[in-house]
Amino acid sequence: MASSRLPGKVLLDLAGQTVLSHVIERCNAIPSADFVCCAISDNRDSDPVATEAERHGATVFRGSEQDVLDRYYRAAVSIGAEIIVRVTSDCPILDPQVAEKVINLLLKEDADFSTNNSPPSWPHGLDCEAITFDWLERAWKEAVDQFDREHVSPFIRRHPDVKSVNLEGPGGFAVEQRWTLDYQEDIDFLRALLSQSPSYPSMPQMKDFLEVLKKNPCISAINKNRDRGNSSNSVD
Secondary structure (H helix, E strand, O other), X not given: OOOOOOOOHHHOEEOOEEHHHHHHHHHHOOOOOOOOEEEEEOOHHHHHHHHHHHHOOOEEEEEOOXXXXXXXXXXXXHHOOOEEEEOXXXXXXXXXXXXXXXXXXXXXXXXXXXXXXXXXXXXXXXXXXXXXXXXXXXXXXXXXXXXXXXXXXHHHHHXXXXXXXXXXXXXXXXXXXXXXXXXXXXXXHHHHHXXXXXXXXXXXXXXXXHHHHHHOHHHHHHHOOOOHHHOOOOOO
């Protein structure tokens, strides 16, 4: 709710429903997900976000606005999570199958942390991370830098003891895409993209969106001036 560039962005309308409801729906479609928990600020300004999350069946945890690592840790404890899959609520067309692959990679490699953006090779907006509870707890106990507390995973990403793995994406045309929400151009882009997706209101996946964009390059042009480097979500 407190976004300076696009206030209230997670409650904006996107194809007849809120951005947040799209995120929750897609998180529920991740095959291995047992819970969808919205870890929301305890600031009163975020009350409408909590209400909307509960309306769509998500578990809600309220915690520190600034210490997001503490919020994530306590949310994980509250639901007994063994693996935490981290996505952000400004990525309304995240791909459940990509998230599932990130989880499977963590398990297959017996890793502590897996992601799909180190280095980036997927559309920006499909970013996700899977973290074991043990490492989330260690970060919660040991991280002291304000940046680490605010962004949850940097302490884990750079720790020399962490076994970290990355899910490689298709690169090329896909990695050039910006599907996250920080600016007015982004919501305009997402609305145009969904309006041209033949399978909507079923759940289009990455390949469906890429096909639309290849046929309609004018849609990509809507937020082309906002590249990956201009986004606050490169870590989040």
